[in-house]
Amino acid sequence: MSNRNSAITWTNERRKLRDLVPWDHNPREINKRExxxxxxxxxxxxxxxxxxxxxxxxxxxxxxxxxVWTVLPSYGPDFEVDVRVASRPxxxxxxxxxxxxxxxxxxxxxxxxELANSFELPDLLDWGFEERELLGDWGKDLETxxxxxxxxxxxxxxxxxxxxxxxxxxxxxxxxxARGGIALDxxxxxxxxxxxxxxxxxxxxxxxxxxxxxxxxxxxxxxxFLENHLCEWLDxxxxxxxxEGSPADEIRLLFDLISNRKTDPFxxxxxxxSAMNLKFHGKFQPARYLLDGEVRQATREDYDTFGDTITTxxxxxxxxxxxxxxxxxxxxxxxxxxxxxxxxxxxxPNHA
Numbered sequence: 001m002s003n004r005n006s007a008i009t010w011t012n013e014r015r016k017l018r019d020l021v022p023w024d025h026n027p028r029e030i031n032k033r034e035x036x037x038x039x040x041x042x043x044x045x046x047x048x049x050x051x052x053x054x055x056x057x058x059x060x061x062x063x064x065x066x067x068v069w070t071v072l073p074s075y076g077p078d079f080e081v082d083v084r085v086a087s088r089p090x091x092x093x094x095x096x097x098x099x100x101x102x103x104x105x106x107x108x109x110x111x112x113x114e115l116a117n118s119f120e121l122p123d124l125l126d127w128g129f130e131e132r133e134l135l136g137d138w139g140k141d142l143e144t145x146x147x148x149x150x151x152x153x154x155x156x157x158x159x160x161x162x163x164x165x166x167x168x169x170x171x172x173x174x175x176x177x178a179r180g181g182i183a184l185d186x187x188x189x190x191x192x193x194x195x196x197x198x199x200x201x202x203x204x205x206x207x208x209x210x211x212x213x214x215x216x217x218x219x220x221x222x223x224x225f226l227e228n229h230l231c232e233w234l235d236x237x238x239x240x241x242x243x244e245g246s247p248a249d250e251i252r253l254l255f256d257l258i259s260n261r262k263t264d265p266f267x268x269x270x271x272x273x274s275a276m277n278l279k280f281h282g283k284f285q286p287a288r289y290l291l292d293g294e295v296r297q298a299t300r301e302d303y304d305t306f307g308d309t310i311t312t313x314x315x316x317x318x319x320x321x322x323x324x325x326x327x328x329x330x331x332x333x334x335x336x337x338x339x340x341x342x343x344x345x346x347x348x349p350n351h352a
Contacts, residue, residue, distance in 0.1 A: 174342035244273035
């Protein structure tokens, strides 16, 4: 029995083209123009690079060459090609990694959805991909789909990139539904949302540990603000957790702190970018969202149902703290990787 963790050696052989079996999960793609160029090269110069295959003739690298050779009229079914045969079968992850190492930085296309099914984001970044590159291919438009980083966010109106139109529309709707007194703008600094909120509210309290006092009211984490200063602003009418990571812990903390202290209704807005990690099949922590289960690898279902997970989470937090929660809007932006929601929160009658 072969050891799947043993070092791989390669032998040079000749195999019939028709015997080579394509690998269904190849992360490389080829468009029509590239196929035509490859065909011209093969017709003029023949085979320059060998095809990497496993002991069972499954192709690990060289799918495009096999595909183009198959349709070239000058090559019959018995045409033989040079191959390098692995000493043992490679796992799917080993095959993906091999293709990345062989072709990263070369001209061509990548099936990022296929890569996302096998790797976590940190792995791909370590192997030479850039976050902008990954997000851009999912978004298909680098001019409108921007990196999810703090440096890419807009903290001064008129600079940086614009807020997503649907997100802004739903946030303005939420602000209009609020009474117009005090808004707590967490994670957001002195940004575009703060500028919009200042048009509606008498007082906008800005919190962001990335900025100095003066640029924001409180230069600290959202959790530190809630623990130490929320008592000074309990009459807030809107609170915005605009974190493109996960604000779940801070939202739970908020409801714990207001459980027996706040009676007035308010609007809750949130941004949760954890779907990015789920898309790359990273770690999913059910307990963070008040669900049962141990920490595990994320699945496609976790990604597809992420909106439902957050919805149930907010409803549970509200109910456990004596509030009702009415969903006003729910929108998945940035190619489905970030969730934006707005909620109307009110005290349950028996907890008044």
